[in-house]
Amino acid sequence: MLRALWLFLLIAAIAAGAAWLADLPGGVTIALPGQEIHISLPVAAALIIAASIVTVLAYRFISMFVAMPGEFTRWSATRRRRKGFLALTRGLVAVAAGDGEDARRQTKKALALVGEPPLALLLAAQSAALDGDDEQAQRFYTQMLQSKEMEFLGLRGLFVAATRRGDNEQAISIAERALGLRPKTPWAINALFDLQSGKRAWDLATAALDAAARAKLIDSSITKRRRAVLATAAARDADQRGDNATALTRAQEALGFSPGFAPAGLIAAKHLSAQGRQWKAASLIETAWAQEPHPDLARAYAALKPEETAQARARRLSALAGMNPEHAESRFLSAAVAIAAGRLEDARDALKPLADRFPVARVCLLMADIERGFGGDGLIAREWANRAMRAPRDAQWVCSACARATHEWSATCPHCHAFDALSWQSGPRAQVEAMAQVDDAAAREPVDTTLYRDAVKAEEPSRAVVPRRAPPTSASAARPRGEDEPIIFAPRAPDDPGPDADEFALDGEDRRQRRMGSW
Numbered sequence: 307m308l309r310a311l312w313l314f315l316l317i318a319a320i321a322a323g324a325a326w327l328a329d330l331p332g333g334v335t336i337a338l339p340g341q342e343i344h345i346s347l348p349v350a351a352a353l354i355i356a357a358s359i360v361t362v363l364a365y366r367f368i369s370m371f372v373a374m375p376g377e378f379t380r381w382s383a384t385r386r387r388r389k390g391f392l393a394l395t396r397g398l399v400a401v402a403a404g405d406g407e408d409a410r411r412q413t414k415k416a417l418a419l420v421g422e423p424p425l426a427l428l429l430a431a432q433s434a435a436l437d438g439d440d441e442q443a444q445r446f447y448t449q450m451l452q453s454k455e456m457e458f459l460g461l462r463g464l465f466v467a468a469t470r471r472g473d474n475e476q477a478i479s480i481a482e483r484a485l486g487l488r489p490k491t492p493w494a495i496n497a498l499f500d501l502q503s504g505k506r507a508w509d510l511a512t513a514a515l516d517a518a519a520r521a522k523l524i525d526s527s528i529t530k531r532r533r534a535v536l537a538t539a540a541a542r543d544a545d546q547r548g549d550n551a552t553a554l555t556r557a558q559e560a561l562g563f564s565p566g567f568a569p570a571g572l573i574a575a576k577h578l579s580a581q582g583r584q585w586k587a588a589s590l591i592e593t594a595w596a597q598e599p600h601p602d603l604a605r606a607y608a609a610l611k612p613e614e615t616a617q618a619r620a621r622r623l624s625a626l627a628g629m630n631p632e633h634a635e636s637r638f639l640s641a642a643v644a645i646a647a648g649r650l651e652d653a654r655d656a657l658k659p660l661a662d663r664f665p666v667a668r669v670c671l672l673m674a675d676i677e678r679g680f681g682g683d684g685l686i687a688r689e690w691a692n693r694a695m696r697a698p699r700d701a702q703w704v705c706s707a708c709a710r711a712t713h714e715w716s717a718t719c720p721h722c723h724a725f726d727a728l729s730w731q732s733g734p735r736a737q738v739e740a741m742a743q744v745d746d747a748a749a750r751e752p753v754d755t756t757l758y759r760d761a762v763k764a765e766e767p768s769r770a771v772v773p774r775r776a777p778p779t780s781a782s783a784a785r786p787r788g789e790d791e792p793i794i795f796a797p798r799a800p801d802d803p804g805p806d807a808d809e810f811a812l813d814g815e816d817r818r819q820r821r822m823g824s825w
Contacts, residue, residue, distance in 0.1 A: 389415075397433065427456065431463055440467050458487050465497065474501050490521040503718060503725050508540040534564035535726045539717035541573045550577050561590060566597025568730075569715045575606050584610045595626055599635035600730060620647060634660055634701075641672055650679045666701070670694035703728040 334350035336343040345353075397412030431446035444467050450460030461484040468477040478501050484494040495518045502511035512533065519529045541556035554577040560570035571594035575587035591607045594600070607626055608619055620643045627636040627643070637656045644653035654676050660669045674690035702711045707724035719727050 427453075435463075435467075440470065443467060458484060458491075461487070462493070465494075469497075474505065477501055485517070489517070490523075492518075492521075492523050495521065495523060500725065503536070503539075504723055506539070506543065508536045508543070508717075512536050530563045532726060534560040534567050534570065535717050536560075537563065538567060538570040538573070541570065542716075545573055545576075550580070553577055561594075565593050568594050568598055568600035568603055572602055572606055575610075579606075579610055592626065592629060595636075596629045598730075599630050599633045599639075601635060601638070604635070604639050616646070638668065638672075645672070645675060645679070648679075650676050665693070665697055666699070667694040667697040668700045670697050701730050704731050 334345050334347060336345070393412045393415040397415075427446050427450050431443045431450070434440075434443035434446060444464060447460045447463035447467070450456040450463070453460075461480050465477055465480040465484065468474075468480060478498065481494045481497045481501070484491060485498065488494070495514055499511055499514035499518065502508075502514055515529065515532055515536065518524050519526075524532075537556045537560035541553045541560060544550075544556060545553035553573055557570045557574035557577070560567055561574060564570070571590050575591050578584070578587040578590070588607065588610055591603050591610075595603050595607075604623065604626065608623060611619070611622075614622075623639055623643050627639040630636050631640075637660055640656040641653040644650070644656060654673070657669055657672060657676075660666075661673055665673075670690045670693040674687045674694070677687035677690060678684070699711075702713060703715050704711050705719040705722060705724060705727045706729060707719060707727045708722040710719070710721045712720055712728065715728055718725050
């Protein structure tokens with residue numbers, strides 16, 4: 307509506323101007339050699355307007371004719387660029403779909419049409435990587451570093467290529483350069499942490515962890531845990547090279563982040579005890595035991611006072627077990643103390659919650675020792691010993707990433723190099739033994755039931771030696787089993803093949819007693 311109004315006003319103004327011009331008196335005289343031309347003023351105005359229009363049209367036609375080659379060139383370049391970007395789009399789609407042949411074809415077309423702009427270099431690099439041509443891909447990624455917009459992406463591609471061929475030093479250098487461009491990039495920070503921890507550069511790994519914490523890429527609890535592991539690894543290395551002061555400092559630093567971390571507590575207790583600060587070492591072990599009991603902590607706790615009597619040591623270890631009484635390791639420790647003292651009933655009571663469930667091998671063999679100590683039916687002790695052969699493997703350091711086992715803790719798994727993946731746990735014997743490729747000959751030895759017994763042996767505290775049969779020190783331990791006393795058998799596993807062959811040699815009454823005497 308508004309545009310129609312403006313058009314109406316324009317037409318009215320032109321008409322008014324033409325009428326005003328026609329009413330004006332006078333004319334225009336054009337003097338030529340030998341003649342004069344007289345025209346009225348309106349006609350002269352019309353001629354001037356017509357001449358102007360013709361001049362403008364002629365100028366436009368001549369300009370278009372002169373500019374035609376350039377316009378054609380620009381049109382051709384635009385069409386070529388449009389086709390090139392279409393090839394780029396199709397090539398990137400082919401790379402994402404894993405179609406290597408189509409990706410190569412579209413890459414050649416894109417490079418031929420648009421040359422080597424950043425996107426074409428990206429397509430060429432990804433297409434080469436899809437074909438497995440790492441050298442060609444690396445060349446294209448290197449060219450991408452010349453573009454400010456594509457430099458970071460080029461670094462990412464070069465980092466992937468370096469890690470694929472195992473060049474960790476170059477991968478670290480590339481990750482550091484990428485981190486300089488974008489300090490909060492998750493992949494660069496995580497890569498630096500993994501690579502530095504993999505090469506045992508604990509301080510540099512800690513710096514990468516601090517960068518991740520500043521960027522808020524990981525939770526604060528995970529940060530504390532990783533700092534404890536890194537400090538413990540540094541303390542372990544310092545301890546191995548004889549730097550006692552650094553080992554103690556780093557171990558105490560780790561305990562500040564995780565007071566219950568057994569590997570750090572063991573290192574700190576060792577060096578504090580060497581300095582004559584047994585009370586401090588005992589406090590650290592007690593704190594760690596209250597949170598995460600471990601058999602090495604009990605050994606270290608027993609060794610703090612090598613001159614004390616067996617009774618005093620038993621009291622100390624019983625008090626240590628009482629700081630986390632429901633834990634399986636505490637029950638093992640209590641049972642070992644009771645067996646050494648000849649209190650077989652107390653030992654059996656301590657192991658009963660563990661034996662009620664499908665027990666590990668150590669429970670089975672300790673129960674076999676207890677049954678032998680009672681001096682009763684040897685079949686029961688033998689069944690416990692046979693059960694140990696089918697029981698889950700005793701607790702050890704097992705990697706949560708590859709499920710392989712190792713006898714010593716380390717910050718990274720010795721098999722798959724995963725960081726902080728080792729945990730103290732047991733598992734099904736068949737599964738763990740099949741995957742645990744441990745070179746140490748100790749891995750092939752029988753299950754050690756004397757795990758805590760050095761802790762209660764006063765004469766030789768550094769050795770784990772206890773007779774297989776506990777001495778009967780009381781009438782209750784030496785007396786034969788009564789009629790009303792239940793016979794204790796190992797509970798059968800879900801995959802138990804059934805009774806042993808020698809069980810069929812028993813008469814009917816003995817077989818009935820064995821079936822009725824389970825937990």
